[in-house]
Amino acid sequence: MFKKDLRRLVFIIALVSVAVVALLVDTFDVGIGSVSFERGDEDGPLGLELGLDLQGGVQLIYEAEDENVTKSQMEGVKDKIERRTNAFGVTEPSIQLLGSNRILIQLPGVEDVEEAKRLIGQTAQLEFKERICADQGDPQCTNFQDQDIGLTGALLTRAYASTHHATGQPIVNLEFNGEGARIFGETTNRIAGTNNRTAIFLDGEEIVAPVANQAILGGQAFIQGPDFTFDRVRTISIQLEGGRLDTPIVVIQEQNVDATLGEDALDKSLVAGLIGFGLVAMFMVLYYRIPGITAVFSLAIYIVLVLLVVKLVPVTLTLAGIAGFILSIGVAVDANILISERTKEELRTGRALLGAIETGYSRAWPAILNSNVATMITCVILFWFGSRFGASAVTGFSITLFIGVATSMFTAVVVSHTLLRLVASTPLSRFTGMFTPVPGQVITAGAGRRSQAQRERN
Amino acid sequence: MDFVGKRKWFFIFSAILILVGVVSMSISPRFKVGIEFEGGSALSLTFAQAVDEDRLRSAMSDLGHGQAVVQRVGDTGVLIRTTTLEGPGNDGGVSERDAIEERLTEEFGTIEISELSAVSEAVAKETIRNAGIAVGVAALFIMIYISFAFRLMANSMRLGVAAIVAALHDVIITLGAFSILGKVVDLEVNAMFITGILTVVGYSVHDTIVVFDRIRENTARRVSRDMSTTINISIMETIGRSLTTSLTTLTVIVALLLMGGGTIESLLYTLLIGVIVGTYSSIAIASQLLLVWEERGMNPFRRREEAEA
Numbered sequence: 001m002f003k004k005d006l007r008r009l010v011f012i013i014a015l016v017s018v019a020v021v022a023l024l025v026d027t028f029d030v031g032i033g034s035v036s037f038e039r040g041d042e043d044g045p046l047g048l049e050l051g052l053d054l055q056g057g058v059q060l061i062y063e064a065e066d067e068n069v070t071k072s073q074m075e076g077v078k079d080k081i082e083r084r085t086n087a088f089g090v091t092e093p094s095i096q097l098l099g100s101n102r103i104l105i106q107l108p109g110v111e112d113v114e115e116a117k118r119l120i121g122q123t124a125q126l127e128f129k130e131r132i133c134a135d136q137g138d139p140q141c142t143n144f145q146d147q148d149i150g151l152t153g154a155l156l157t158r159a160y161a162s163t164h165h166a167t168g169q170p171i172v173n174l175e176f177n178g179e180g181a182r183i184f185g186e187t188t189n190r191i192a193g194t195n196n197r198t199a200i201f202l203d204g205e206e207i208v209a210p211v212a213n214q215a216i217l218g219g220q221a222f223i224q225g226p227d228f229t230f231d232r233v234r235t236i237s238i239q240l241e242g243g244r245l246d247t248p249i250v251v252i253q254e255q256n257v258d259a260t261l262g263e264d265a266l267d268k269s270l271v272a273g274l275i276g277f278g279l280v281a282m283f284m285v286l287y288y289r290i291p292g293i294t295a296v297f298s299l300a301i302y303i304v305l306v307l308l309v310v311k312l313v314p315v316t317l318t319l320a321g322i323a324g325f326i327l328s329i330g331v332a333v334d335a336n337i338l339i340s341e342r343t344k345e346e347l348r349t350g351r352a353l354l355g356a357i358e359t360g361y362s363r364a365w366p367a368i369l370n371s372n373v374a375t376m377i378t379c380v381i382l383f384w385f386g387s388r389f390g391a392s393a394v395t396g397f398s399i400t401l402f403i404g405v406a407t408s409m410f411t412a413v414v415v416s417h418t419l420l421r422l423v424a425s426t427p428l429s430r431f432t433g434m435f436t437p438v439p440g441q442v443i444t445a446g447a448g449r450r451s452q453a454q455r456e457r458n
Numbered sequence: 459m460d461f462v463g464k465r466k467w468f469f470i471f472s473a474i475l476i477l478v479g480v481v482s483m484s485i486s487p488r489f490k491v492g493i494e495f496e497g498g499s500a501l502s503l504t505f506a507q508a509v510d511e512d513r514l515r516s517a518m519s520d521l522g523h524g525q526a527v528v529q530r531v532g533d534t535g536v537l538i539r540t541t542t543l544e545g546p547g548n549d550g551g552v553s554e555r556d557a558i559e560e561r562l563t564e565e566f567g568t569i570e571i572s573e574l575s576a577v578s579e580a581v582a583k584e585t586i587r588n589a590g591i592a593v594g595v596a597a598l599f600i601m602i603y604i605s606f607a608f609r610l611m612a613n614s615m616r617l618g619v620a621a622i623v624a625a626l627h628d629v630i631i632t633l634g635a636f637s638i639l640g641k642v643v644d645l646e647v648n649a650m651f652i653t654g655i656l657t658v659v660g661y662s663v664h665d666t667i668v669v670f671d672r673i674r675e676n677t678a679r680r681v682s683r684d685m686s687t688t689i690n691i692s693i694m695e696t697i698g699r700s701l702t703t704s705l706t707t708l709t710v711i712v713a714l715l716l717m718g719g720g721t722i723e724s725l726l727y728t729l730l731i732g733v734i735v736g737t738y739s740s741i742a743i744a745s746q747l748l749l750v751w752e753e754r755g756m757n758p759f760r761r762r763e764e765a766e767a
Contacts, residue, residue, distance in 0.1 A: 061581075113574060114553050252581045258572035261502075272717040276710035283706060320650065323722050326714060327657070327729065330707030331664070334699075337706075338668065341699045367671035370607045371664040377603060378596045378660035382653060385592035388584075394653050397725070401657070 002425050008418045016301055019308040023047070039314055045266075048311055051318035051396060054266045056259025057108035058116050062249040064101040069247060071100070076242025077249060078103060079235070083203065084119050099388070103249070113256045124203060126153030126243025130187055131199040131209055138195070141209075146199055149187050155180030159240035161233040164224060170233040171222045172208075172240070181219025189215035202243045208236055269322045276326055277303070280333055288340045290434045291420055295336035298416035302332050306407050310400065321396030328404025331375070335412030338364040344436045353429050354421065361417055368412065372405050379405070461741065462690040462749060468742035472627060479634010482641065490640035492648025492724075495586050497579030499543040501558070504570045505534045514538075517565055521558060529644065542576050589652040593629070596656055597622050600663050607667075608674055616751055617670050624744035625662040628735045629655055635731045636724075646724050654728025661729075662736035665703075666744040669696050673745060685752055689745050697741060704737040 022028065026047035029038045044050040052059050064074065074097055085093040085107060094106040110116055128151035133141040158175040176184050187198060192212045199209040210223045223236070281299065284292035306325060310317065343360030351359065379402035386394025428434070461468075483489075493500050511528055514536065518526040527539040543554040552560075555574065562569050577585075601618035608614040632655065639645040672692035682688045711733065715726045 063581075114556065250578075251576070252578040253576065255575035256571075256573060258570070261572045268717040269714065272710075272714040275717075276713035279709045279713065280706045283709070287702070320653065320722050320725065323714060323725060326710050327707070330703075330710040331661075333706045334664075334703040337699050337702050341702075345695070363675070366607075366674075367668045370604070370671065371667040373603060373607070374600050374663040374667060375660040377599050378656050378663075381592050381596040381599065382656050385588055385652070385656070386649075388588050394649055397653050397657075 002422075005418050005422050005425070008414070009422060012301070012415055012418065016304055019304050023304065023307055023311065039311055044317070045270075046307060046311065048307070049314050049316045050262075050266070051316045051321065052106050052108055052255070052262075053257050053319050054262040054317065055108045056111075056257050056262045057106065058110045058113045059107075059253075059255040059257075060105045060113075060117065060120070060251055061098065061253040062103045062105070062120070063252045065248040065250055067101060069101050072238055072241060073245070073247045074101065074103065076238045077247050079238055080124050080203075080242050081105060081120050083205065084122075085116075087203075088116070088119055102252070109259070111256075111258075113254060117251060117254075121249075123246045124153070124243045125201075126156070126240065127151070127201045128184070128187075129199045129201060130191065131197045133195045133197075136195045141195055141197065149183055151180060151183045151187070153240075153244040155183070156240065156244040159237045159244060161230070161237040162222075164222070169224055170228045170230045171224045172228075172233045172236045174221045174223070174240070176219040176221075178219070181217070184219065184221065185215060185217040188212040188221075189217075200240070202239050207239055265319050266322075269319060269326070273322070273326045273329070277329055280329060284333065284336070288337075289436075290423060290428065291336070291340040291343065291416075294416050294419040294423060295333065295340070297419055298336065298411045299329065299332060301415050302407055302411040303329070305411065306400075306404050309403050309407065313399075313403075315399050315403070316396065317400075318396035320394065321400040324397040324399075324401035325404055328401055328408065331405065332408035332411065334371075335364070335368045335408055336416055338368055339412065339416070347432065347436055353424050353432055353435060357417075357420055357424055361413070365413070368409060372409055375405050376402055459694065460690060461693045462686045462746065465742070465746040465749070468746065472631075472739075472743060475631050476627070476634065479631055479637060482634055482637040485641075487640070489637055489647040490644055492646045492651075493539065493575065493577045493582070494649045495582050495647065497577050497582040498539060498541050499555075499574065499576040501538045501540075501555070501571060502531070502573035503536045503538065503562070504572055505536065506567045506569070508533055509536070509566050511536075513565070514562075517561060518558070521554075521561055523558075542578060585649065589649075592652065592656060593659065596659055597625065600625070600659070604663070604667065604670070608670060611674055611677065613752075616748055620744050620747040620751070621663050621666040621670065623747060624666055624739040625659045625736075627743055628658055628662045628732055628739050631735045632658060632728060632732045636728070639727070645727060648724055650722055650725040651728050654725040654732065657725075657729060658732030658736055661707075661733055662739060665700055665736055665740035668699065669693060669740055669745050672696050673748075686749055689749055693741055693745060700737055700740060704733055707733050 023046045027039070039047070044055075062077075064077070078095055078097060081095050081103065082093070085095070085105070088110075090107045090110055092108060094104075096104045098104050105116075105120065107116055128149060129146040130149050131141065132145050132147060134143040134145070135141075155177055156174065157177050157180070158173075160173050162171060162173055163169060164171050184198075191197060192214045195211070197209050197211040200207045208223060208225075210225070225232075277299070281296040284295050284299075286292070288295065306328070309315075310325075315321065339360055342364045343356050346356035346359045346363075347353070379398045382398035383395050383402075386396075386398060423429075424435070511530065515526070515528050518524070518528065518538065518540070523538075523540045525541065529537045529539075531537050538558075543558075555571075559569065559571060601622045603618075604621050605615045605618035608617045611617065636645060636647055636651065640647065669692055672695055673689055676682075676688050676692050676695075681691055708730065711726055711729050715723075715730070
């Protein structure tokens, strides 16, 4: 028994050491074979990723005006916004599709929300140009001049990805309307067989510049390329579609948080966490004595492990997420309290210390498991509720609370159990009194039970 | 102590709390609602020095925001709630936000806009609906889970129902408290409040399950042939743990509140009230409902009405 506990202790110490190292190193990159595992954010404390409310920045949610917008149209919008925020110089913008017709945009560090909205709201400009190469012998056409030919996205009726019917290679298909077909036909007729090409631009940025092998007169064309992958043709066709048909979107929610406000909130909640932990630890030690001390140790390990999970997943920390975490400290103590109370009862019935601890654990387990599962169920539903409208505060809270509750079961059952048994195997075990709480209401509870039983007999 | 014998008083006490809350909720304004539920814009401003609220209000109404709600935050901070602010038009005009900033700077000196948020009304409506669904779905799943976890007991369904009724009791009392606090100290109901409410449901059920588990154990050990004695013993045996856990949880909540709370203030107040009520209901309501159900073979709701009468 003792040896098994020692082995467990070694395991726990190893786990905590690895966790502490992983937390203290801001960023790390572990590569196993071709799989690379990168974690950590240079800006946050302990390399944790901070949400907008702690870092400062702009959050916008847009909705497509057309309810029946298709998935690829939304992807086009997303692509457009990604390109523009990158051009705007935003570090680590986060752009996600929410449900079928919404898009969530988080721009950390951006202060001017109006500027951001102007940038995102602009109509996309898709243009086809004729590229004249200065050196007809240069296959790369590095020296060139682009000329307007009056062919814009408005004249394109459709763009989609498929594979070539003969070669099976991924291609991008284009279909023009009458006017578009006429201009495209004239242009391709001019450049066919030469080194000149058509260059396609979206918002002034070149997407692709194919040569024409022959004049294409029917208004239907496809683009192929030796380096075309399925991903590449998909991206190109989404960009062409997005530029052809601008999907109108409107802002339905916006939030702008000042960076200093976020910093202040972070500092305050860290202090609150320390105070909360300190008070809980003090209470546990004073009231439960030795089991209290082991509980505080396992609580400290609990905090390290939760932070580790948060960093590894990774979970973006928001103010509400930190609150969920700090709250879970309060709940994590519960398992220890349940166990201590049960152990105390077993001691009262005259059991030996180790036996009482064992029975205490096994008796407390169903209550710990069931009550924590109930909390986890609410976390899952909270997550759903929050992700419906991009409320990162709500989802952040539910994720950290969930991780906290799950981890607390591990630390209560493995960590504090092992520690307590080890302590009970030392000479300290002679002081059985140090393993029971300070006398108080608990005694009256026991007395109440006896008197109940007596009353029943009478 | 005889908790079971006093259940009538517990029910009356709960009925009074619920009644007070319901009365407050039926008087307009029912709640002070955040923009997440109402739609509109919220601007958080900091001035260089304290400003006169009335002057601020008149400045806002000059700008066409006569209905704006102005609220002080600390010495130099102000929170302004208005209808959704319009952005700059396509012709490159000035956005309403910039207009406000310009006008207020002119009149009061340097200001800093530290937070701006806006929610459209359609989304606000959807959020209310989703919040309702979230609470309902959570209750249903927990009920099913409890019925399953205690499946070895006779009538385990009743345990699930009793735990959820107790949790809803906590939700209603917390709602009532927020309705009153909204009128008295401007405490807002927003998305963080819903988060708090769901956490309260989880916490309340958590507490109730610990008592139920003891009832399960004591029933199996045949501590007493009499159900009311078994339940009373189970409550007595778990009350120490209940109070201790609430105390530690409340400690961390109060620590967070004392540090300012900030944007999660309403979450913290919800939890503060909810944890207290949740602890009370796990002792005074949940397991007592089992007894009422068993003894009278009636549904627990009717019992509550009787107590109110």
